[in-house]
Amino acid sequence: MEDSTISAYSSFKTVLAYCVFILASPITTFFFSKLVLFEGIIGASPIATNVWSAIFAVIMLHIALGLYIYKAYFGTEKGKPVEKID
Structure with missing residues (x-):
């Protein structure tokens, strides 16, 4: 139960930061x-000035969203595999 709480907290911190x-x-x-x-x-x-600043802001938004999508897709943590106990 504690591992799921730590995992949820870690996911929450990541999503909040992004x-x-x-x-x-x-x-x-x-x-x-x-x-x-x-x-x-x-x-x-x-x-x-307003037009070019808005263009820069939209480009920055796309970069930020791209980083979030990259982290969500490729950034999954691979933990220690669970061993089957017979």
């Missing part, structure tokens, strides 16, 4: 690219 990453990374990317990159360094117009 959820925070999936939510925070596009928002951070949008505002960072908008304020620092496009308005600060490049000096683009407000409409172009």
Whole structure:
């Protein structure tokens, strides 16, 4: 019973971390690219700044989702095989 609790807690931590990453990374990317990159360094117009920042945020969202899917598909932990006791 304790092994299933540890496994569930580990799965919960992984999903929670990816959820925070999936939510925070596009928002951070949008505002960072908008304020620092496009308005600060490049000096683009407000409409172009918003459009390019949104494109960067969508790309970051796809990267975050791809990492989550990769972890869910390939990241299964292979534990010690259960031996049959006769």
